[in-house]
Amino acid sequence: xxxxxxxxxxxxxxxxxxxxxxxxxxxxxxxxxxxxxxxxxxxxxxxxxxxxxxxxxxxxxxxxxxxxxxxxxxxxxxxxxxxxxxxxxxxxxxxxxxxxxxxxxxxxxxxxxxxxxxxxxxxxxxxxxx
Numbered sequence: 001x002x003x004x005x006x007x008x009x010x011x012x013x014x015x016x017x018x019x020x021x022x023x024x025x026x027x028x029x030x031x032x033x034x035x036x037x038x039x040x041x042x043x044x045x046x047x048x049x050x051x052x053x054x055x056x057x058x059x060x061x062x063x064x065x066x067x068x069x070x071x072x073x074x075x076x077x078x079x080x081x082x083x084x085x086x087x088x089x090x091x092x093x094x095x096x097x098x099x100x101x102x103x104x105x106x107x108x109x110x111x112x113x114x115x116x117x118x119x120x121x122x123x124x125x126x127x128x129x130x
Contacts, residue, residue, distance in 0.1 A: 002026035002119050004096050009124030012086055016128070020081040022096030022121060029053060029072065033102025034079045035111055036070065038126070040092040048094070049081060050111040055104045059111055063089070086128045093123040 008020040022034065033052045039045040049070040050059045058070055069082040079096060097117035102110075110116060 004098060004119050004121035006094060006096050006121040006124040009094060009126045011127045011129065013130050014087055014128055016086050017082070017084045018086065018126060020083065020094055020096075020124060020126075022079040022081075024077045024079075024098065024119075027098075027100075027119075028074075029077055029079060029098065030074050031100070033099040033106070033111060033116075034070075034072065035097045035099065035117065036079075036081050037095045037097060037114070038090075038092040039095070039123075040089075043092075045095070045114070047112040051079065052102055052104075052106075054102065057108070059108055083126070086126075088128045091126060091128050093125055095123045096121045 003025045005023050012018055030053050035050045036048040037045050038048050048061055051070045051072055067085045072079045098119045099116045100118045
């Protein structure tokens with residue numbers, strides 16, 4: 001059974017760091033596009049970052065550029081999201097998702113289209129507060 005499991009969330013003070021993990025089972029992440037999304041209380045879910053395993057393209061939403069880093073460990077079948085200089089507005093439930101049909105010709109804006117993703121994790125809570 002294909003599954004994504006996020007971990008690494010928690011409570012952190014502003015300016016702190018967390019590293020989220022997204023572990024896949026039942027399928028290999030290699031060949032997929034992997035996105036991180038988040039949903040703050042009372043707000044719609046939004047795209048945070050994306051990595052294409054086929055060609056290495058990486059995308060970030062503007063609000064996290066320079067602070068967050070996405071990476072993949074193919075041996076561990078896991079994608080990571082390193083989050084530094086965290087702000088209260090980064091608070092939310094973070095989800096990872098896998099797009100099995102992402103290709104080298106898929107245009108950048110498509111990573112934000114949630115309908116593209118075949119598998120979603122259950123989410124991990126990130127709270128940034130003093």
